[in-house]
Amino acid sequence: MFTAYPPMSHQQSESDADLIHGCIAGDADCWNDLINRYGALVYSVPKRLGLNDSDAEDIFQAVFSILTNRLHSIDDPQALPKWLITTARRECWRHLRRMARRDELESEANRHAEVQDDGDKALDRHVAVRSALAGLGPRCRDLLTLLFLSPGRPDYEGVSAALGIPVGSIGPTRARCLSKLLAQLHALPAAPELFPELASGD
């Protein structure tokens, strides 16, 4: 399926730091954009633990509630994806512990723990590349987001229209941006464990 994309709005191309500042100032558009940007990431945590939508919605609200209280204290916006997923996991485990304590479902909680292990590694890798992505300039961030994070297979003409990049420049620009992303990723402390392929091997 090919997907055409509308031109990116000002809000869509804002950095995480700009969005956080906007949220602190009470800009609802920035808040909505932050939710749109990271909502699926946060929601995936309870879902991968096998929680139903009702419980996942509770955890989703709890994570973003906590975020509203922490907006002022986020020193490194690049760490936001990791903070979100860590907070979502903590809320999930608190929730599962409550369930286990209440209904003596300790074994059920343990089963969830086993089930989520592989999924979590994939999410950890995703969080790492999102953090690296957040460290790129807007042009690269927007291009890689449209090409790899948007649903559906990207239509180069749509991407061209959305970002104002000639179709013929998308390939070379993508390569440059991926190279920068690899460099950003390589600098993350967790990179060797999550991406052993990045090791030089020299």
Add this chain to the structure above:
Amino acid sequence: MNADHNITFETIVGHVTGELPADQSATLAQQAEANASLARMIAAIRSVITALREPQDNPTEAALARARQLIDLQVGVLPFGFEPAGLVIAELVEDTRDPSSMYGLRGEATAYQLSFEADYAEVHLHVTSEAGGNCRVRGQVDVFEPSNDDIRVALRRSGREALIETEADDTGQFKLEVEPATYDVIVSVGLRTLLVPSVEIG
């Protein structure tokens, strides 16, 4: 990481994304078998693109709606007399109803307790159903540091502006009687305001 001076990064990306013509892609794959550096680079790019494309669970509309309202609660719609500058959104720490419930009504118990916590105070609500259909809410606000500030408590029914208000006594205790519904619980301690959004009481 060096691959081969004759092979561009863009070509490798095209190979990984499947956009390189089949014959060129096959040649590159062959070269990679004899060139460990090239093979590592292909693996690294593939791994990063896979991580970017990691499938995620889209949040439900209900989850999005609940998260989006948080910024409104945070910035603009506190009732007159409640101080927005010191506002924090409290986190649920205990709900003796349905173990899966965090926010929102799930249980049908005739008496239950909800506890919420912020960085400077805890709020405990003991809710009992009355014969006439209303709910009696007996509450306790525990401020962590000694304070002589007056404590005001208000319940605001969702979608309405009118408040059901009271003041806590010297020990932080208060009582209210309300119709079963969803409420924002707003607690004012001096210049600080603690908010618990969307608590279903009934």
